[in-house]
Amino acid sequence: MQNTTIVETHGLTKRYGSGVLAVDSVNMSVRRGEVYGFLGPNGAGKTTTLRMLVGLIRPTSGTATVVDHAPGDPSGLKRIGSLIESPGFYPYLSGRENLRVVGDLAGVDQRRVNEVLDIVELSSRAHRKFGTYSTGMKQRLGVAAALLKDPELLILDEPTNGLDPQGMAEMRKLIKDIGQGDRTVLLSSHLLGEVEQICDRVGVISNGKLVRQSTVQDLIGEEGVLVRAAPLDRAQQVLVTMFGSDAISRQDGALHLKVKPEKSTEINRQLVSAGVGVSELRPFERSLEEVFFQLTGEKQGS
Amino acid sequence: MIATIKAEWRKNRFRPAFLVSSGLIAGITVLVYSSNWYLATHPGAAERAISLTQLYPDQFVNNVIGAGFPLGAAMAIVLGAILAGSEYSWGTLKTLFTQGPGRLTTWTGRMVAFTVWMGILTIILFAVGAAYSVLIVSVNNQAIAWPSVVDIAKGFGAIWLILTVNGALGMAIAVLVRQSAAAIGIGVVYLLSIEIIAVRFISSISNGDYKWIGNLFVGQNASALLGHLSNAKGVTISTEQALVVLFAWLVALLIVAAGLQRVRDVA
Numbered sequence: 047m048q049n050t051t052i053v054e055t056h057g058l059t060k061r062y063g064s065g066v067l068a069v070d071s072v073n074m075s076v077r078r079g080e081v082y083g084f085l086g087p088n089g090a091g092k093t094t095t096l097r098m099l100v101g102l103i104r105p106t107s108g109t110a111t112v113v114d115h116a117p118g119d120p121s122g123l124k125r126i127g128s129l130i131e132s133p134g135f136y137p138y139l140s141g142r143e144n145l146r147v148v149g150d151l152a153g154v155d156q157r158r159v160n161e162v163l164d165i166v167e168l169s170s171r172a173h174r175k176f177g178t179y180s181t182g183m184k185q186r187l188g189v190a191a192a193l194l195k196d197p198e199l200l201i202l203d204e205p206t207n208g209l210d211p212q213g214m215a216e217m218r219k220l221i222k223d224i225g226q227g228d229r230t231v232l233l234s235s236h237l238l239g240e241v242e243q244i245c246d247r248v249g250v251i252s253n254g255k256l257v258r259q260s261t262v263q264d265l266i267g268e269e270g271v272l273v274r275a276a277p278l279d280r281a282q283q284v285l286v287t288m289f290g291s292d293a294i295s296r297q298d299g300a301l302h303l304k305v306k307p308e309k310s311t312e313i314n315r316q317l318v319s320a321g322v323g324v325s326e327l328r329p330f331e332r333s334l335e336e337v338f339f340q341l342t343g344e345k346q347g348s
Numbered sequence: 349m350i351a352t353i354k355a356e357w358r359k360n361r362f363r364p365a366f367l368v369s370s371g372l373i374a375g376i377t378v379l380v381y382s383s384n385w386y387l388a389t390h391p392g393a394a395e396r397a398i399s400l401t402q403l404y405p406d407q408f409v410n411n412v413i414g415a416g417f418p419l420g421a422a423m424a425i426v427l428g429a430i431l432a433g434s435e436y437s438w439g440t441l442k443t444l445f446t447q448g449p450g451r452l453t454t455w456t457g458r459m460v461a462f463t464v465w466m467g468i469l470t471i472i473l474f475a476v477g478a479a480y481s482v483l484i485v486s487v488n489n490q491a492i493a494w495p496s497v498v499d500i501a502k503g504f505g506a507i508w509l510i511l512t513v514n515g516a517l518g519m520a521i522a523v524l525v526r527q528s529a530a531a532i533g534i535g536v537v538y539l540l541s542i543e544i545i546a547v548r549f550i551s552s553i554s555n556g557d558y559k560w561i562g563n564l565f566v567g568q569n570a571s572a573l574l575g576h577l578s579n580a581k582g583v584t585i586s587t588e589q590a591l592v593v594l595f596a597w598l599v600a601l602l603i604v605a606a607g608l609q610r611v612r613d614v615a
Contacts, residue, residue: 120450
């Protein structure tokens with residue numbers, strides 16, 4: 047029976063010789079067939095983790111299993127397509143010739159080169175030298191190379207880096223298309239909108255630690271209730287009595303309550319009984335961005 | 349293995365560095381022959397008299413091996429350094445190492461492709477030398493006589509070995525420093541200066557008691573090998589030793605580079 051987990055790490059750690067702890071005991075699991083978003087600010091340890099998963103760097107400690115093999119095992123690599131950081135190709139060769147070189151190494155039929163060029167819509171410019179490509183074309187060629195093996199697992203590290211808004215939208219669509227069916231996509235990004243739109247589950251990494259791993263819905267779906275009332279201090283006192291101070295925060299002249307929206311009726315009744323005028327009472331859903339900043343300790347707009 | 353050789357050949361066959369060096373080695377051979385031809389026909393211009401017969405086809409192996417060391421060796425170092433070092437600057441190492449073949453297989457494929465290229469450069473060197481010598485003998489209305497096949501094969505093998513060992517040196521340095529530019533600098537300076545100074549110094553210690561150490565350097569053995577082929581006088585290292593030492597250097601350099609590639613992280 048096929049394992050339902052395609053990537054699994056236990057205590058994966060990378061400490062560089064300089065003493066820098068880039069990845070700290072990451073326990074991560076990616077399920078077959080899902081699009082998994084690996085979120086984190088720049089320098090959080092995303093690329094280092096992905097490099098360990100494809101065997102480019104060795105972990106200091108911990109273990110990882112990728113498509114049923116140890117990272118870097120040739121049998122495993124034949125089933126993985128990856129684009130790690132920037133695409134690495136020979137500038138004096140055309141896009142097509144670069145793919146042929148990769149195809150030779152990967153042992154794929156050279157006819158596949160034209161197929162993947164079609165998928166990434168680069169066929170008409172495949173004869174041009176890689177060195178003359180725009181950033182968007184380079185990224186597309188990187189994705190094409192990753193698709194050559196028709197891999198079970200596709201690892202894409204910041205594929206929209208350096209792209210303009212249109213290029214980003216096109217890349218998002220491409221990744222969505224690629225992620226259809228049985229293929230698993232592990233997508234690292236620091237762009238929250240990108241992950242929110244594409245991914246089924248996410249892992250959030252901060253300072254080398256995986257601080258959260260869940261479905262996107264679970265992550266942003268920690269519902270709450272927003273209350274606007276006057277006097278606000280009195281309203282806060284009533285609500286603290288009801289739910290405790292940890293459940294309440296004050297933002298932009300309103301009270302945010304970490305409680306189920308079903309409590310709204312009770313909240314309204316108690317506030318009115320206490321002589322508080324309620325002007326707004328509604329459920330609210332946090333954006334992935336808010337969750338991300340909360341989990342990573344980053345400041346919004348900073 | 350076949351897949352990696354195929355991939356290496358595909359990416360290097362139109363590589364500007366190889367195409368330029370092919371033209372360069374042909375150009376150098378033409379230049380050497382042209383200047384010697386001029387000096388042979390203008391006896392007063394040369395410090396050392398050159399006979400026209402020295403430039404005829406039966407002598408062409410002796411003439412072309414002169415281009416093999418140190419000039420050809422320096423070119424081989426540059427090519428080796430470019431071949432291995434540019435993989436770091438272009439970020440292509442990660443692309444190669446994530447396709448399936450293991451690191452050692454990939455490295456071996458690269459080395460095989462490189463030795464083939466060194467063979468092609470040697471063929472160009474010999475072909476241009478032979479063609480130019482035919483031109484000279486034809487202009488002088490003399491009969492064409494060739495060296496024996498064995499002599500041609502020996503010369504070809506010696507030049508190929510010297511180019512390959514020096515290329516491997518360039519590759520090993522590039523892998524060590526993870527770039528081409530520094531590797532080219534270090535390699536060429538080593539070949540043209542550091543090794544010569546080191547050998548002189550070692551030979552002068554204790555009235556030459558440690559000269560045998562100096563005789564283990566690449567340059568000394570390359571010179572000796574070519575010296576025997578051209579019947580030069582005063583060559584102290586035997587052909588057998590030169591071959592053993594050069595092959596030992598080749599194997600050692602390849603193992604060191606392969607080991608570094610295998611164990612190091614690809615950042």
